[in-house]
Amino acid sequence: MTLGFDPTSIAGKRFTTRPHVPLVVVGAGPAGLSAAIAAAKRGVKTLLVDENPIDAGLMGLDVPLFFGGRMDASVQNAGRLMERFIEARPAIAEAFDLGIDVQLGVTAWSAYGKGPTAAAYGKPLLGLADGEKSWLQSFDAMIVAAGARDLPIAFPGWDKPGVMGARAFQALLGDYAAFSGRRIVVLGGGALGVDTALAARAAGIEVAAVVEIDAAVSGAAGLVDKLRRDGVPIHAGRCVAGTKGKAEIEAVTLAPASGQGDSVEIACDTIVVAIDLAPCIEMFDLLGCACSYRPELGGYVPVVDAQGRTSLPHIFAAGDCAGIADGALSDPAHAEAGGRRAALAAATLLGGDASPDESVPPPAPALVDREGPRLRWLNAHVRRGGDDMIVCQCEEVRVRDLIGVRPPRYLAYDEARFAKRNLHALAVEGQVNQDQIKRLTRAGMGACQGRRCRDQVQMILAAQGNCTPADIPMASYRAPLRPLPIGVLADQDEAPEIRANWSAWFGIASQWQPHWLEPVEGESEGSGALFGGAEK
Amino acid sequence: MNETLVRADASGKKGASVVIVGGGVTGLSTAWWLAQEGVDVLVLDKGIVGWEASGRNGGGTTHTVSTLFKEEQRLWPMMDALLGYPTEFRPYRIRVGLNQGQLDLYWRIAGVAIQQGFTADGLDPRQVRELVPLVGENIAGGVFCNYGGHANPQRTVQAYAWALQDRGGRIRQHTAVTDIVTAGGRVVAVETDQGRIGCDVLVMATGPQTRLMAEKLGVTVPVAPARAEMIVTEPLPLMTHGGIDGGGLYGRQTLRGNLAYGGGPHEWLEEQGLHAPRAVTTPITRSLARRLGDLFPRARHVRVIRSWAGIVENTPDGRPVLDRLENPGNVVIASMSSVGFGLSPASGRAVAQLATKGQCDFADLRQFGVKRFAALGPDWREKLGWMPWTPEASENLVEAAP
Numbered sequence: 001m002t003l004g005f006d007p008t009s010i011a012g013k014r015f016t017t018r019p020h021v022p023l024v025v026v027g028a029g030p031a032g033l034s035a036a037i038a039a040a041k042r043g044v045k046t047l048l049v050d051e052n053p054i055d056a057g058l059m060g061l062d063v064p065l066f067f068g069g070r071m072d073a074s075v076q077n078a079g080r081l082m083e084r085f086i087e088a089r090p091a092i093a094e095a096f097d098l099g100i101d102v103q104l105g106v107t108a109w110s111a112y113g114k115g116p117t118a119a120a121y122g123k124p125l126l127g128l129a130d131g132e133k134s135w136l137q138s139f140d141a142m143i144v145a146a147g148a149r150d151l152p153i154a155f156p157g158w159d160k161p162g163v164m165g166a167r168a169f170q171a172l173l174g175d176y177a178a179f180s181g182r183r184i185v186v187l188g189g190g191a192l193g194v195d196t197a198l199a200a201r202a203a204g205i206e207v208a209a210v211v212e213i214d215a216a217v218s219g220a221a222g223l224v225d226k227l228r229r230d231g232v233p234i235h236a237g238r239c240v241a242g243t244k245g246k247a248e249i250e251a252v253t254l255a256p257a258s259g260q261g262d263s264v265e266i267a268c269d270t271i272v273v274a275i276d277l278a279p280c281i282e283m284f285d286l287l288g289c290a291c292s293y294r295p296e297l298g299g300y301v302p303v304v305d306a307q308g309r310t311s312l313p314h315i316f317a318a319g320d321c322a323g324i325a326d327g328a329l330s331d332p333a334h335a336e337a338g339g340r341r342a343a344l345a346a347a348t349l350l351g352g353d354a355s356p357d358e359s360v361p362p363p364a365p366a367l368v369d370r371e372g373p374r375l376r377w378l379n380a381h382v383r384r385g386g387d388d389m390i391v392c393q394c395e396e397v398r399v400r401d402l403i404g405v406r407p408p409r410y411l412a413y414d415e416a417r418f419a420k421r422n423l424h425a426l427a428v429e430g431q432v433n434q435d436q437i438k439r440l441t442r443a444g445m446g447a448c449q450g451r452r453c454r455d456q457v458q459m460i461l462a463a464q465g466n467c468t469p470a471d472i473p474m475a476s477y478r479a480p481l482r483p484l485p486i487g488v489l490a491d492q493d494e495a496p497e498i499r500a501n502w503s504a505w506f507g508i509a510s511q512w513q514p515h516w517l518e519p520v521e522g523e524s525e526g527s528g529a530l531f532g533g534a535e536k
Numbered sequence: 537m538n539e540t541l542v543r544a545d546a547s548g549k550k551g552a553s554v555v556i557v558g559g560g561v562t563g564l565s566t567a568w569w570l571a572q573e574g575v576d577v578l579v580l581d582k583g584i585v586g587w588e589a590s591g592r593n594g595g596g597t598t599h600t601v602s603t604l605f606k607e608e609q610r611l612w613p614m615m616d617a618l619l620g621y622p623t624e625f626r627p628y629r630i631r632v633g634l635n636q637g638q639l640d641l642y643w644r645i646a647g648v649a650i651q652q653g654f655t656a657d658g659l660d661p662r663q664v665r666e667l668v669p670l671v672g673e674n675i676a677g678g679v680f681c682n683y684g685g686h687a688n689p690q691r692t693v694q695a696y697a698w699a700l701q702d703r704g705g706r707i708r709q710h711t712a713v714t715d716i717v718t719a720g721g722r723v724v725a726v727e728t729d730q731g732r733i734g735c736d737v738l739v740m741a742t743g744p745q746t747r748l749m750a751e752k753l754g755v756t757v758p759v760a761p762a763r764a765e766m767i768v769t770e771p772l773p774l775m776t777h778g779g780i781d782g783g784g785l786y787g788r789q790t791l792r793g794n795l796a797y798g799g800g801p802h803e804w805l806e807e808q809g810l811h812a813p814r815a816v817t818t819p820i821t822r823s824l825a826r827r828l829g830d831l832f833p834r835a836r837h838v839r840v841i842r843s844w845a846g847i848v849e850n851t852p853d854g855r856p857v858l859d860r861l862e863n864p865g866n867v868v869i870a871s872m873s874s875v876g877f878g879l880s881p882a883s884g885r886a887v888a889q890l891a892t893k894g895q896c897d898f899a900d901l902r903q904f905g906v907k908r909f910a911a912l913g914p915d916w917r918e919k920l921g922w923m924p925w926t927p928e929a930s931e932n933l934v935e936a937a938p
Contacts, residue, residue, distance in 0.1 A: 004918075004921050004923075005921045005923060005925055006804065006920065006921040006922050006923075007921075008801060008802070009762070009801055009802055009803060009804055009921075009922070009925075010801040010802065010803045010818070010820070010925065011804075011921075011923070011925035012925065012932070013801055013932065014932045014933060014934045015819050015932060015933055015934070016933075016934045016935075016936050017933045017934070017935055017936070018935070018936070018937065018938060019935050019937060020930070020933075020935065110817075110819075110821070112816075112818060112819060114926065115813070115816060116805070116806070116808060116813040117763050117803070117805060117808075117813055117814070117815045117816050117845065117847065118763065118803060118816050118818050119803070119805075119924050119925065119926045120803060120818070120925055120926065120927060120932060121926075121927070121932070122926070122927040122928060122929045122930050122931055122932055122933065123929070123930055123933060125819065125933075127819065127821075127822075134822060135938070136819055138930065138933055138935075286816075288814075288816070395792075407622055407691065408792065410791060410792070411622045411624065411791065412622065413621065413622050414620060414621075417620050417621060417698070417702075418621075421698055429707070429709055430584065430709045430710045431710075433584060436584055436587075439591065439690040439691075440690070440691065440694060442792070445792075445842075446770075446841075447770040447771075447839065447841055449841055449842070476814070478817070478842045478843055478844060479817055479821060479843050480821070480840055480841075480842075480843070483770060483839035483840065483841045484825075484839060484840055485836065485837050485838065485839050485840075486769065486825050486828050486829045486832075486835055486836050486837075486838055486839075486840055487825075487829055487836035487837065489767075489821065489822055489825035489840050490822060490825040490826035490828075490829050490836075491819070491822035491823050491825070491826050492826070493934075493936060494822075494823055494826060495934060498800070498801065498820075498823055501801070502784045502799070502800060502801075502823075502827075503784070503799070503800070503801075504781075504784050504785060504786050504798075504799040504800075505764075505786060505799070505874070506762075506802060506850060506854065506874065508850065508853070508854035510853040510854050510855060511601075511850075511853070511854025511855065511873070511874075511875070512601055512645075512854075513601055514600075514601045514648050514651070515601055515602060515603040515900075515903065519853045519855065519903075525641055525644070526641060526645075530637050530638060530641065531638065531783065531784030531799075532784065
């Protein structure tokens with residue numbers, strides 16, 4: 001034990017970690033593979049982790065992508081999915097050949113480092129897990145190449161199996177060859193929607209429609225023409241008025257976005273929400289990297305310099321997690337260039353080969369307004385779907401519950417009292433805060449960890465608070481970044497001194513003595529080995 | 537002794553009869569009690585009410601050792617009706633002993649409540665399993681406490697806030713108190729980043745910031761900040777009673793069905809000044825998961841979906857400071873020393889009485905005076921070992937190959 005320190009505190013307690021690595025790269029997409037390979041070539045010993053193939057149970061929760069239940073049975077076979085994933089990424093073989101420690105099926109669920117409220121770290125730590133167990137990995141530097149996630153936009157009738165996101169569609173179709181649908185409708189006529197429709201056509205999947213809220217689709221003209229020649233109907237100026245199907249999607253009803261005109265019903269088994277993606281910034285928020293709201297980059301992004309350095313000197317960002325651009329969605333060259341830049345920056349920090357990168361990066365992709373289309377889609381659906389439209393599926397929070405800051409239905413409460421406690425009233429008392437609204441309405445507190453609703457809630461709060469999404473403080477991210485079973489998260493290698501000194505609460509003897517006794521000093525009865533927990 | 541100071545109808549928007557610094561559960565409850573009596577009260581918080589420890593704790597309402605325990609038990613069942621907003625309070629606790637030693641300790645602890653007129657029943661392993669289907673075969677038995685309970689901290693703090701406003705009390709969020717203004721041996725105002733606010737009485741309910749705040753008055757209130765953390769799972773079917781302790785953990789099953797549990801090593805911190813940084817979790821998350829699995833083996837497949845941490849303060853003996861100062865003569869210090877949430881209905885009433893009458897008429901607060909620490913030197917934290925610790929390099933890591 002560490003002399004002179006409170007024995008029930010963290011002082012002197014050790015954490016078990018795998019053998020130290022200088023560099024970890026999180027994410028084996030184009031950016032992460034490129035970063036790992038470049039770092040290895042610069043002489044930096046590198047660990048590359050990727051959560052794929054994703055556990056079928058998580059897919060069923062729409063974690064980490066909006067899968068919508070459209071996985072086929074082959075996702076139960078992790079070995080098959082692993083093979084397909086590796087086949088889809090030839091650079092993985094190169095990574096192995098270069099001596100990179102490639103660990104697939106390994107999820108980075110947290111990261112730790114010294115800060116104002118946690119100082120008991122000599123080295124930064126990464127929390128990792130596979131399907132059976134979790135462990136810690138100490139490192140010196142980390143390149144986060146976590147990519148992009150789906151940005152679900154609610155519409156009336158969206159809470160049924162068969163509604164999914166474009167990134168999930170890409171994963172099921174491309175990485176896993178496990179998409180179970182046959183006839184899709186794509187929401188979104190921008191680069192993402194057009195790419196989605198073309199990929200579906202190339203795989204022999206029927207595309208019953210591409211739908212765009214604005215009067216004209218913004219996807220590349222050549223690609224849109226290709227879709228038209230292929231017989232894919234393009235419905236511009238429309239949004240979703242509802243869906244049909246009892247157990248799952250069987251049809252979608254489109255209506256004019258302007259509100260005037262006829263509806264049209266289109267049979268389909270899948271609706272792919274391809275309006276936009278968002279950067280995966282969870283890891284940056286956990287570590288305390290500065291993030292800022294950049295709508296032209298897809299929302300909140302880590303603050304980075306041109307080499308991908310974040311506000312923490314040992315943490316780097318590469319690829320879509322640092323910002324979305326239409327050009328980068330279809331061309332991995334941008335992500336790969338970002339990976340090489342981050343690898344150079346990391347190698348410089350770690351004492352590896354810091355010679356300049358000779359390759360010529362592609363010109364930076366053009367940035368467009370990403371916020372406008374999202375808001376137009378969501379606002380149109382809120383108008384169509386009304387106050388009863390579900391926003392948070394996990395906790396069944398509807399638009400009216402958000403605006404009214406209502407407690408969940410299972411609580412009895414006095415409706416009249418809550419009538420004057422809505423968002424507008426809260427906004428008068430100070431900027432509306434999404435974490436606060438989450439706690440009161442439960443929106444975002446479900447098993448999908450807010451993936452299906454956090455962006456929408458932010459937009460709705462902004463609309464109701466008469467401000468822009470940029471004014472809403474970012475809702476926090478929390479470990480574990482993926483829902484992990486208790487048995488997997490459990491520390492099976494816990495240091496004996498943690499067990500020997502365990503206390504439920506501080507172990508101050510006089511805090512737990514009846515008030516009619518004089519306070520005594522020392523440790524309380526409830527500390528130490530009694531509650532240390534069972535030996536393995 | 538102290539005169540009655542508070543006017544029920546203080547005029548002017550620039551101040552209040554009673555200004556309460558700190559919109560955590562202690563300050564909010566105090567304000568609610570004052571507002572119920574028609575006292576003009578204003579709560580100031582540097583951020584959103586209940587943002588820190590008050591909204592992050594385990595929700596337990598079972599503080600048998602406190603002089604405020606009986607009042608805690610009397611009030612909680614009435615709080616939803618009294619406040620007019622749901623707290624999610626549910627009564628009783630079940631303590632699960634994973635071995636005989638733990639069970640024996642739980643009985644000793646229950647003895648404290650039994651001495652005060654409450655009752656507890658023994659549960660054999662079968663009975664525990666009936667009430668708590670998630671436990672495994674590894675139990676010695678349990679204690680069913682016919683007292684205590686649990687509530688939702690976040691919902692409760694908001695309920696206090698809205699209830700006090702319903703009764704004419706005021707809250708100013710995002711208003712940080714930067715200094716205290718005295719004249720003639722009394723506090724006359726606080727300085728904030730929004731301007732000066734006058735008061736007849738000041739209540740200081742500033743949690744971990746209490747030492748720094750009291751220092752502005754030249755008063756020494758020894759408290760040290762520490763970080764604690766919890767984990768929460770996805771929802772499960774509801775058990776009959778959610779207030780279940782065991783395995784070295786505190787916590788509950790929420791009314792939504794999540795298991796929310798904490799425990800284990802805390803971390804003593806450097807003082808952060810008046811703006812608290814966001815408290816983070818640590819790998820102790822995994823130790824919590826391990827013990828949750830030991831307590832509820834049948835829930836080992838259930839997913840942990842979130843974790844969080846909060847910052848509390850502790851006094852050297854872990855007991856509250858609830859004290860009307862002599863000098864200045866119109867200040868009440870209120871720190872509940874890390875056990876504030878559950879006792880809040882009672883502590884608020886006590887502090888409200890200290891503010892208006894100078895004494896509490898339902899509980900003996902004599903041992904909660906700040907003067908008990910008069911002999912403590914400035915190095916008290918070092919002496920207790922309540923110090924932050926940073927390992928050298930890999931000193932606190934044990935490498936193990938897979």
